[in-house]
């Protein structure tokens with residue numbers, strides 16, 4: 551009985567083991583074949599779309615970097631020289647376009663020749679003096695007092711001006727860039743810009759000018775004499791500067807009227823002309 555059982559077990563082992571071993575070998579071969587097949591067939595197909603997706607994502611990320619990380623007061627990565635001469639009424643001077651350090655107007659005269667108060671120490675281009683004289687005469691007749699607190703500034707003066715504001719603000723570049731132009735980027739270098747004040751605020755320069763009668767009169771009338779506000783309220787993201795109620799640039803009567811009628815701010819008007 552014991553012998554019969556032993557033979558039976560031996561027979562079973564002899565019969566099944568090789569088959570089982572053969573199955574294992576075949577299974578391993580199939581698995582290996584399938585793995586190789588997968589590697590051969592799928593690997594090239596799979597990696598190509600992955601590369602494409604990664605490329606697309608990189609492009610999207612670059613776009614996002616350019617649009618979302620730039621704050622309105624920051625300068626663009628690329629800075630160009632102005633496309634028009636500094637003498638040109640329509641020259642675009644902003645954070646992207648800078649005047650050559652060598653540019654200076656050749657027809658500067660004392661601002662006081664227009665009759666504006668405090669004009670002895672400031673210089674403006676002669677080309678605007680007639681219109682400014684009329685502006686001062688008419689504003690006085692309307693009971694408005696206007697004075698001048700800044701006008702032409704050379705490239706070198708702007709170096710000092712910008713550095714002065716940096717030193718006054720713990721070298722906070724981001725803060726200073728919201729209100730003071732870096733050398734070459736200032737419209738004051740054109741000799742056609744006036745920073746106005748009034749005896750209403752003790753001839754001081756700054757935000758308080760926006761609340762004066764003088765400011766209200768300029769908002770309504772300055773363009774008739776060729777002067778327009780450069781950095782209007784609510785357009786910081788376009789001009790790159792905070793609202794300056796006192797800073798007017800002369801572009802001449804016909805362009806100023808055209809600009810006002812177009813509804814565009816100076817920055818966009820000049821961009822449309824450059």
Ligand SMILES: [Zn+2]
Pocket residue numbers: 700738743744745797
């Ligand atoms: Zn100014």
